[in-house]
Amino acid sequence: MTDSSLIQVSGLRKIYRGAEMPAVDNLSFVVHEGDIFGLLGPNGAGKSTTIMALCGLLKINAGSIQIFGLSINQKGAEIRKLIGVAPQEIALFPMLTAYENLAYFGRMYGLDRATIRQRVDHLLEDFGLKEKAKVRVAHFSGGMKRRLNLIAALLHRPRLLILDEPTSGVDVQSRKMILDYLLSLQAEGVTIIYSSHLLDEAENLCSWFSILDEGRLIAEGKLKDMPAMNSGSRNLEQLFLELTGKRTRD
Amino acid sequence: MKILATIRKEFLLLVRDAGGITLIFLMPLALVIVMALIQNNTIDEFLETKLEVLLVDEDRDALGAELERAFRASPNIRLIKQVDHEALTAETARRLVQRGKYKTVVIIPKDAGAMLQRKNKNAVVRLLAHYGLSDKKPVADALPAPEIQILFDPAIKANFKQTLTSAVEKIVAHVQSDGLMDEVQTHMGKMTKKPKIKMDLSDMIIVRQENAVENNKRGMPPNAVQHNVPAWSMFAMFFILFPLAGNLIKEREEGSMLRLRLIAGSSLPVISGKFIFYFFVCLLQLLLMIGVGLYIMPLLGMSKLVIGTNYPGLLLVGFSVAMAATGYGLLIAVYFKTPQQALSFGSISVVILAAIGGVWVPVFLMPEMMQSISPYSPLNWGLEAFNNLFLRNAETAAVLPDVARLLCFSGTTLGAGILIHKSRTVL
Structure with a gap:
């Protein structure tokens, strides 16, 4: 592991029981501290499998994952204390209010009542949800739920944030609010792994890209340094299509 | 927490x-x-075996009276002697049970008491003659036994039949033993010129029924x-x-x-x-x-x-x-x-x-x-x-x-x- 690398994935392989092909195969990459790392790829490329493996929720068949210099296989619980994850699903209790949801997750992170109150108030304010603190999540719009989903991952002030489609199904205003907040987190030194289908969004946000297809890493680096970009692709979407082809991957 | x-x-x-x-x-x-x-x-x-019983007493003697008294005293039997304010006859009671309106009828035929008394008398005479205490000769041929009839609805459960039949047999046995004792006293009285004494045979043996519970608790x-x-x-x-x-x-x-x-x-x-x-x-x-x-x-x-x-x-x-x-x-x-x-x-x-x-x-x-x-x-x-x-x-x-x-x-x-x-x- 180099000095600035926060995550080091080496030779990762995962094949699910009954599957013919591995979900990820011989995947290696490094995430540097303070980066917003774009994990991109078409459906079935292996992005979610990679994220689950990074969170220690997946038994891998081969390879190694080191986060904060710790092996995920041996120190999974310790690593999970330092990372925040906003899954693609709205991982909240719809029948609880925004405050009750966050207070519960805060308790589960081991925070005391005063800290929870202070952080929840602050985060709800930042994400424009303070007025909705006592409203049940079931009555929230898609954008509000998505913002709250992100807040729940930030309560314990993680050093590494893993986001799976964090702006999926949200309106323009909510998207801007989320992306601006992510950039402010990056400025504070938080490292972010960002997985999305929205390539224009990724292009503006991420400082480093990894493009997966059929479980394999097919390109990585800074956008301007990618050879394909130099060979004529004008933006990330063109590069993506050039690398992965136009065949649908349903 | x-x-x-x-x-x-x-x-x-x-x-x-x-x-x-x-x-x-x-x-x-x-x-x-x-x-x-x-x-x-x-x-x-199932637990209480509560049964409606029609009683037709054509004999109107001690046997019917004893059955009626015992049925009325039983917590498991509801005695019925009249239907629609009319006294029951053997025929009407039989029809009511056949039609399923009632589950059972007990019919005591006419002269049942007298027949029982004759049989008791004959039994005592035979006993006394055997031991040389009487010159009278018992009737050689078997006297006809009175027949108490119990008719059941075919749909009635077997345990109900058993319960009622046992109850009737018990009462009949009691009446019979009372009759025998009375007949013995009649003969002995004639021989000794002494009056009859009242004897209650019902408490000769007591069968107590109780739920088994610990420590004498109820x-x-x-x-x-x-x-x-x-x-x-x-x-x-x-x-x-x-x-x-x-x-x-x-x-x-x-x-x-x-x-x-x-x-x-x-x-x-x-x-x-x-x-x-x-x-x-x-x-x-x-x-x-x-x-x-x-x-x-x-x-x-x-x-x-x-x-x-x-x-x-x-x-x-x-x-x-x-x-x-x-x-x-x-x-x-x-x-x-x-x-x-x-x-x-x-x-x-x-x-x-x-x-x-x-x-x-x-x-x-x-x-x-x-x-x-x-x-x-x-x-x-x-x-x-x-x-x-x-x-x-x-x-x-x-x-x-x-x-x-x-x-x-x-x-x-x-x-x-x-x-x-x-x-x-x-x-």
């Missing part, structure tokens, strides 16, 4: 779920009341309320798996469980918090259903639930049943991956365990083979423990074996549930 937070979260989710509250509290209450009402007659019929016979309240309370408590499994699988499907799995050290507090919360819900269910037995059942014309006097024992049994029910619900919730699987398997398995355990039909009414399987159901352990407390007013020591079984069952299911839940943290 994490466990308390989970308990609070579960509480908020439940109180905001009207369907869940109905399922957990109102449905079981309705179930207990309906089942007790339905089974009220069935169990009472027990009580089972009835529909005594059976149904604890039985269906346990049934409802085991159905805690519905909200428990439904809630847990929903959390898994919606993603909130994934977030909890991502939080280090949350697995055990989440499961423990759920277990403790639903354990208290089970206890509350039991409390409510005992309340129904104490206060609502009497208003509906049923007997009041008698819970004995061993309240610490009752608390212990309630605690153990709630532990077992919650443990089982938790295991089902974590083992199955979809609500359909969990709820289908869970509900059918609880119905089977309840049937085996004696919830639907009391164990003593089951076929012998089922009675031998019954002790393997946790619902049977709970029901036996409740019966020990309610019906036999037993000491706590008497329920400890069943309590131990329930707690072992709870520990096993809870342990398996925790292991499965933890193993699924890593896919």
Whole structure:
């Protein structure tokens, strides 16, 4: 592991029981501290499998994952204390209010009542949800739920944030609010792994890209340094299509 | 703190779920009341053998009078001598039973008393002549015996037939022994010139019937309320798996469980918090259903639930049943991956365990083979423990074996549930 690398994935392989092909195969990459790392790829490329493996929720068949210099296989619980994850699903209790949801997750992170109150108030304010603190999540719009989903991952002030489609199904205003907040987190030194289908969004946000297809890493680096970009692709979407082809991957 | 937070979260989710509250509290209450009402007659019929008996006394002598007196004194028989304000004849009574309007008729034929008296007289003469105490000669040919006829509706249960026939035979034997004694006194009186003395042969031997209870405490016979309240309370408590499994699988499907799995050290507090919360819900269910037995059942014309006097024992049994029910619900919730699987398997398995355990039909009414399987159901352990407390007013020591079984069952299911839940943290 180099000095600035926060995550080091080496030779990762995962094949699910009954599957013919591995979900990820011989995947290696490094995430540097303070980066917003774009994990991109078409459906079935292996992005979610990679994220689950990074969170220690997946038994891998081969390879190694080191986060904060710790092996995920041996120190999974310790690593999970330092990372925040906003899954693609709205991982909240719809029948609880925004405050009750966050207070519960805060308790589960081991925070005391005063800290929870202070952080929840602050985060709800930042994400424009303070007025909705006592409203049940079931009555929230898609954008509000998505913002709250992100807040729940930030309560314990993680050093590494893993986001799976964090702006999926949200309106323009909510998207801007989320992306601006992510950039402010990056400025504070938080490292972010960002997985999305929205390539224009990724292009503006991420400082480093990894493009997966059929479980394999097919390109990585800074956008301007990618050879394909130099060979004529004008933006990330063109590069993506050039690398992965136009065949649908349903 | 994490466990308390989970308990609070579960509480908020439940109180905001009207369907869940109905399922957990109102449905079981309705179930207990309906089942007790339905089974009220069935169990009472079996236990008390209350029977309407038509009596046609064409003899109008001591035999009929004694039968009437005995029938009227019996708590299990309702004597009917008139129908539609008209005295019954053998013919009309026979027709009423044939048509199924009444279940049975006892007909004492004309001259039955006189025939019995003649037979008694002949028997005594024969006895005295044998020992040389009388010169009279007994009648050589057998005298005809009076025939008391008992007609039954063919649909009547065999045990009713047996009960009534035994009762009539007992009364006839009593009348016959009185008649014999009187006849002996008549002959002896003639020989000794001494008057008859009154002899009561009814207390020559006493058969005392009593419920066997410990420590001379007063027990009580089972009835529909005594059976149904604890039985269906346990049934409802085991159905805690519905909200428990439904809630847990929903959390898994919606993603909130994934977030909890991502939080280090949350697995055990989440499961423990759920277990403790639903354990208290089970206890509350039991409390409510005992309340129904104490206060609502009497208003509906049923007997009041008698819970004995061993309240610490009752608390212990309630605690153990709630532990077992919650443990089982938790295991089902974590083992199955979809609500359909969990709820289908869970509900059918609880119905089977309840049937085996004696919830639907009391164990003593089951076929012998089922009675031998019954002790393997946790619902049977709970029901036996409740019966020990309610019906036999037993000491706590008497329920400890069943309590131990329930707690072992709870520990096993809870342990398996925790292991499965933890193993699924890593896919």
